Each structure stands twice: as C-alpha cells, then as structure tokens.
Amino acid sequence: xxxxxxTQPGMFVQEKEAVTLDCTYDTSDPxxxxxxxxQPSSGEMIFLIYQGSYDQQNATxxxxxxNFQKARKSANLVISASQLxxxxxxxxAMRTYSNTxxxxxxxxxxxxxxx
Amino acid sequence: SAVISQKPSRDICQRGTSLTIQCQVDSQVTMMFWYRxxxxxxxxxxxxxxxGSEATYESGFVIDKFPxxxxxxxxxxxxxxxxxxxxxxxxxxxxxxxxxxxxxxGPGTRLTVL
Numbered sequence: 001x002x003x004x005x006x007t008q009p010g011m012f013v014q015e016k017e018a019v020t021l022d023c024t025y026d027t028s029d030p031x032x033x034x035x036x037x038x039q040p041s042s043g044e045m046i047f048l049i050y051q052g053s054y055d056q057q058n059a060t061x062x063x064x065x066x067n068f069q070k071a072r073k074s075a076n077l078v079i080s081a082s083q084l085x086x087x088x089x090x091x092x093a094m095r096t097y098s099n100t101x102x103x104x105x106x107x108x109x110x111x112x113x114x115x
Numbered sequence: 116s117a118v119i120s121q122k123p124s125r126d127i128c129q130r131g132t133s134l135t136i137q138c139q140v141d142s143q144v145t146m147m148f149w150y151r152x153x154x155x156x157x158x159x160x161x162x163x164x165x166x167g168s169e170a171t172y173e174s175g176f177v178i179d180k181f182p183x184x185x186x187x188x189x190x191x192x193x194x195x196x197x198x199x200x201x202x203x204x205x206x207x208x209x210x211x212x213x214x215x216x217x218x219x220x221g222p223g224t225r226l227t228v229l
Contacts, residue, residue, distance in 0.1 A: 033216060043205050045158075045220035052216065091157065095218075101146050101211045103218060105157040 002027045004094050006106035013082045014114050020067070021077040021109045023092035031097035034075040036066065039089040039108075048090075051075055082113045117142055117210050119221035127227045128198055135194045136224045138208035143188035148209040149181070152223075158207065164191045198228045 003026045013019035025034065032053045038046040051059045051066045059066040067076040079086055089110050093103040118141040128134050138147060149161040161181055162172040170183040184192045195202050205225050211218045 035218065037220075043152075043223045043225060045207060045209075045223070047217060047219055050216050093158075095215065101148060101215050101218065102160055102163065103148075103150075103158070103209070105159075107157050 002029075002094065002096060002104050004092050004104055004106035006092055006109050008109045009107075010110045010112070012112050012114060013079075015084060016081055018078060018080045019082055019111065021079070021090050021092075021111065023075045023077065023106060025073050025075060025092075025094050027094065027096055029096035029098050033095050034066070034068070035093040035095070035103065036064070036075075036077045037091045037093065038086075039091060041088070045091075049077070079111075084113050084115060087111060087113045116217065117144070117212055117219045119208060119210060119219060121208060121221040121224050123224060124222065125225040125227075127229060130199050130228055132198055133194055133196045134198065134226060135192050136206055136208075138191045138193070138221055140189045140210050144210040144212075145188070146211065147185065147191045148211075149183065149191075149193045150207045150209060150220075152205040152207065154203065161193070161206075195226065198226075200228045202226065203228045 005024045034051045036048040049061045049064045051068045063080045065078045089108045091108045092106040095103050120139045122137045147164045150158045152158045160173050161176045162170045164170045164183045164185040166185045182194045205223045207223045208221045
C-alpha cells in the first residue's frame with residue numbers, strides 16, 4: 001500500500017532560523033514523485049518543491065530544499081531563514097507513475113514562526 | 116505553471132440541497148482532479164475527470180453523490196448532491212503539467228452545510 005507519514009503535528013521555529021519538516025513514504029512502485037505544499041489559513045495549496053525518485057540531486061527552490069534519502073524512504077523539507085509568512089500547514093504528498101497525477105497526502109505539519 | 120480558478124469561493128447551503136463547483140484552467144489539460152479536505156484533515160482524492168469519458172472515482176466516493184462533468188480540456192464541474200453537514204469541507208480541483216512533475220491546485224471552495 002502507498003502511504004505518506006508526517007509525524008510532527010506541530011513545529012515551532014524562531015524567525016531567521018532553519019527548520020526541517022519530516023516526511024516518510026511507502027510504495028512498491030520504483031518510479032514515483034514527492035511533493036511539498038504549503039497551505040496558509042486561506043486554504044489555498046501552494047506548490048513548493050518536487051523530487052523525482054530517479055533524480056540524482058536533492059531538489060532546491062529558493063529557501064526550500066528537499067532532503068531526499070531514498071534508502072530510508074524519507075523526503076524531508078528544509079526551510080532556511082524562516083520568515084513570519086512561513087507560518088502555515090505543510091503537506092507532503094506522493095504520486096506514482098502507475099497512478100499518474102493522483103496525489104496521496106500526509107496528515108500535515110503546522111509550522112509556527114516566532115518573531 | 117497553470118492558473119486555476121474556482122467558483123464559488125465559498126458557500127453556505129442547507130442540508131438536502133446540491134451545489135455545483137466550477138473549475139477553470141488557463142491551458143488545456145488531459146486530466147483534472149477533484150479533492151476534498153474535511154475540517155482539520157488532509158486532502159483526499161474524490162475522482163479524476165477525463166475529457167470525453169466518465170470520471171474515475173476513488174474508493175468511498177460515488178457518482179450519484181459527486182457527479183462530475185468535463186465538457187472540454189479547460190473546464191470541469193463537481194456537484195455535491197443531497198448535502199449533509201458531513202459534506203462541509205474545502206473542495207479543490209487540481210491539474211498536472213507536462214509529466215506531472217508539477218501539480219497545481221485551485222484556490223478551493225469552502226462549503227458549509229447547515
């Protein structure tokens with residue numbers, strides 16, 4: 001069965017510090033993709049970063065980077081230099097090539113950035 | 116990227132009624148996806164809408180409750196039928212681009228059923 005697990009319901013970080021949000025996944029499909037989304041209180045889902053299972057390097061997008069450890073089946077999101085506007089819910093999601101376009105989501109992590 | 120709009124952005128409805136949610140994309144896409152996010156929960160896929168064929172529903176979701184239309188490659192509707200308070204959720208449509216390495220969501224429709 002395919003599954004995404006986020007074990008941190010809530011996280012706090014001091015402004016300007018880095019924070020890591022954990023995500024582990026389970027799939028038997030050798031080809032898959034991993035996504036991170038940010039959901040502010042407005043409810044919109046903002047796409048942050050993508051990592052393919054065959055990508056050799058960890059994905060980076062500005063202050064976001066994905067720490068991809070394939071053997072451990074983990075895809076942690078690292079946010080550097082946290083800002084107050086980073087306070088939101090963060091979801092990890094996965095899709096497999098056998099289920100193109102369908103995303104399976106974790107339960108999410110609420111991040112609060114302290115001034 | 117893809118720009119997705121949804122109507123309505125929010126609504127308050129009476130139980131037993133139906134609501135149709137529209138999703139418009141600024142480019143042609145093969146598949147459109149409808150998700151539900153119940154209060155305090157994660158997102159769950161309701162169905163995949165393909166142009167020119169019946170929608171494919173996930174386990175636990177049925178066509179009679181959530182009929183979907185896909186008249187062209189840029190538009191889809193989701194109807195929530197015979198609503199009950201348990202249907203109070205955010206409903207989001209989503210599309211993928213290229214080889215689905217990017218997937219974008221509409222702003223969502225926040226539905227409250229009284």
